[in-house]
Amino acid sequence: MPDCQRCGGCCAWSETWPVLMGPRDGEGIPDDLIDFDNERMQSHGHRCAALDGVIGTRVGCDVYDKRPLVCREFQSGSDDCLMVRRELGLERA
Numbered sequence: 001m002p003d004c005q006r007c008g009g010c011c012a013w014s015e016t017w018p019v020l021m022g023p024r025d026g027e028g029i030p031d032d033l034i035d036f037d038n039e040r041m042q043s044h045g046h047r048c049a050a051l052d053g054v055i056g057t058r059v060g061c062d063v064y065d066k067r068p069l070v071c072r073e074f075q076s077g078s079d080d081c082l083m084v085r086r087e088l089g090l091e092r093a
């Protein structure tokens with residue numbers, strides 16, 4: 001199973017991915033990390049603003065306990081996970 005703490009690929013895949021599913025999703029996340037206009041996490045390029053560390057080496061989520069539902073449901077080792085890792089060249093991370 002891929003190690004999310006070394007990877008971080010899905011958190012840097014697309015700015016449109018970490019969406020908020022309703023007003024209570026992501027409750028408690030600081031306002032400056034949320035893109036309220038588009039109802040998703042704020043990003044820097046494709047990278048979620050809450051992602052800390054170096055992709056493919058060591059990463060962490062600054063709002064892990066409050067992260068959106070889509071982040072909670074994304075499964076390490078799933079087809080989508082493996083596709084992201086392949087596309088970003090993180091297969092060995």
Ligand code: SF4
Pocket residue numbers: 002003004005007008009010011074075076077081082084085
């Ligand atoms: S792409 Fe997969 S292994 Fe990488 S952080 Fe996301 S779920 Fe974890």
Ligand code: SF4
Pocket residue numbers: 010011012018041048049050051052060061062063064067068071
């Ligand atoms: S909120 Fe956390 S888990 Fe979700 S995309 Fe951002 S860094 Fe990744």
